[in-house]
Amino acid sequence: EVQLVESGGGLVKPGGSLRLSCAASGFTFSSYSMNWVRQAPGKGLEWVSSISSSSSYIYYADSVKGRFTISRDNAKNSLYLQMNSLRAEDTAVYYCAREGQLGSLFDYWGQGTLVTVSS
Amino acid sequence: AIRMTQSPSSFSASTGDRVTITCRASQGISSYLAWYQQKPGKAPKLLIYAASTLQSGVPSRFSGSGSGTDFTLTISCLQSEDFATYYCQQYYSYPPITFGQGTRLEIK
Numbered sequence: 010e011v012q013l014v015e016s017g018g019g020l021v022k023p024g025g026s027l028r029l030s031c032a033a034s035g036f037t038f039s040s041y042s043m044n045w046v047r048q049a050p051g052k053g054l055e056w057v058s059s060i061s062s063s064s065s066y067i068y069y070a071d072s073v074k075g076r077f078t079i080s081r082d083n084a085k086n087s088l089y090l091q092m093n094s095l096r097a098e099d100t101a102v103y104y105c106a107r108e109g110q111l112g113s114l115f116d117y118w119g120q121g122t123l124v125t126v127s128s
Numbered sequence: 129a130i131r132m133t134q135s136p137s138s139f140s141a142s143t144g145d146r147v148t149i150t151c152r153a154s155q156g157i158s159s160y161l162a163w164y165q166q167k168p169g170k171a172p173k174l175l176i177y178a179a180s181t182l183q184s185g186v187p188s189r190f191s192g193s194g195s196g197t198d199f200t201l202t203i204s205c206l207q208s209e210d211f212a213t214y215y216c217q218q219y220y221s222y223p224p225i226t227f228g229q230g231t232r233l234e235i236k
Contacts (some may be wrong), residue, residue: 056226104171115217
């Protein structure tokens with residue numbers, strides 16, 4: 010069974026940093042591109058970042074470019090999101106999502122971890 | 129960036145109804161469109177990809193159609209568990225991957 014479990018969320022002050030993790034199991038992690046998608050309270054879904062299976066291709070939304078860094082450790086079956094210079098508008102539930110083999114659609118999602126940026 | 133616009137943003141329906149949600153892309157995306165269902169407090173769930181292909185395990189009352197810029201998600205006979213928010217997503221041109229704003233389906 011495919012499982013994605015996020016961790017690392019919490020309350021952080023504006024300008025602060027946080028590192029999210031996503032532990033994957035039940036599939037060959039090293040064969041799949043992975044993504045972070047977020048959802049602000051009461052709002053829709055916003056794609057944040059993606060990383061290819063071997064980390065060769067990395068993309069970011071303009072809203073986080075230069076502040077967030079996506080990475081992965083295939084040996085540990087883990088995906089990460091380093092978030093720096095956090096702003097109030099980064100407050101959201103952050104989901105880890107596996108990219109399907111048929112394109113950049115998301116066939117499995119984690120349960121999400123809440124990041125709150127507030128003083 | 130390709131903009132995805134869903135309509136309506138919300139509406140009410142009754143169990144047993146046939147409902148259709150529309151998604152329009154700001155430029156042609158061929159059939160590179162996915163639909164997701166999200167229930168409160170839960171992660172989104174993939175329903176349909178390639179505009180009309182049902183994800184494994186999704187009930188056959190869900191169907192998708194369209195290509196180019198105009199797409200629809202149809203639920204043929206609403207069940208109580210179908211009341212949720214639905215999102216479309218294009219994966220034709222990225223970054224960025226873009227979602228529609230969502231359609232909230234409520235019980236009448």
